[in-house]
Amino acid sequence: MKLRVLGKYSPFPRAGGACPGYWVRTEKTGVLLECGPGVLSRFQQYEHLGAISVVILSHLHADHSSDFLSLRYATESARRYPALPAHLTVYAPEQPVDVRETLKFKDKVTVETISSGKDIRIGDLTITFFEVEHPFQCYAMRIDDGRTVLAYSGDTRPCDALICAARGAHLFLCESSCLERDASFAATGHLTARQAAEVAREAGVQKLLLTHIWPFYSEAELLAEASEVFAPVAIAEEGTEYEV
Numbered sequence: 702m703k704l705r706v707l708g709k710y711s712p713f714p715r716a717g718g719a720c721p722g723y724w725v726r727t728e729k730t731g732v733l734l735e736c737g738p739g740v741l742s743r744f745q746q747y748e749h750l751g752a753i754s755v756v757i758l759s760h761l762h763a764d765h766s767s768d769f770l771s772l773r774y775a776t777e778s779a780r781r782y783p784a785l786p787a788h789l790t791v792y793a794p795e796q797p798v799d800v801r802e803t804l805k806f807k808d809k810v811t812v813e814t815i816s817s818g819k820d821i822r823i824g825d826l827t828i829t830f831f832e833v834e835h836p837f838q839c840y841a842m843r844i845d846d847g848r849t850v851l852a853y854s855g856d857t858r859p860c861d862a863l864i865c866a867a868r869g870a871h872l873f874l875c876e877s878s879c880l881e882r883d884a885s886f887a888a889t890g891h892l893t894a895r896q897a898a899e900v901a902r903e904a905g906v907q908k909l910l911l912t913h914i915w916p917f918y919s920e921a922e923l924l925a926e927a928s929e930v931f932a933p934v935a936i937a938e939e940g941t942e943y944e945v
């Protein structure tokens with residue numbers, strides 16, 4: 702399984718960057734995980750939009766989902782330009798209902814609900830969800846291709862569900878919104894780099910990849926903070942494809 706980081710910044714992108722978006726693929730299957738601002742532009746540096754048929758949104762904050770609203774329009778152009786998706790299935794939490802309603806688009810988009818304990822199967826991928834702790838209903842997840850497991854945190858503060866999601870993963874893609882000096886902000890529903898590393902250690906993952914980066918932070922500082930607790934750890938690089 703491969704993971705291409707399309708965007709990693711939050712809550713808005715750095716110049717030339719993008720908000721969260723990850724293209725997870727095997728030889729048979731591709732799934733777009735998160736669809737924040739800048740993700741569609743970045744995606745097309747690697748693939749046609751028509752490669753997207755399934756999108757998973759961990760939660761419905763705009764920095765994780767707003768490009769999906771434009772992606773819906775691509776379905777209408779598919780008759781004129783076949784390398785576009787004619788139909789999309791989006792998996793998203795039930796709440797908040799008013800935001801979820803905005804994902805709908807004629808008969809071109811099917812909106813499915815994710816919930817804890819309800820695995821979904823997409824091609825050769827099995828995806829399991831774990832409700833985590835964030836102001837909007839949000840899910841961490843494990844993506845398993847039968848050989849390797851990618852765990853992804855979504856947005857969350859430290860919680861047991863996150864450790865369950867990450868348990869023994871080959872690669873743990875984890876939000877690290879804050880440095881410890883800003884831990885009071887993280888308490889509202891995010892992780893510091895140190896806390897991300899503590900979860901990685903507790904869950905016994907093989908590698909930790911930090912994402913969901915505030916654009917004005919020094920990445921060296923984030924990395925140093927996490928490295929004190931767990932290795933190997935790296936900061937996600939936009940455009941890089943990682944082998945899970």
Ligand SMILES: [Zn+2]
Pocket residue numbers: 760762835837856
């Ligand atoms: Zn969020």
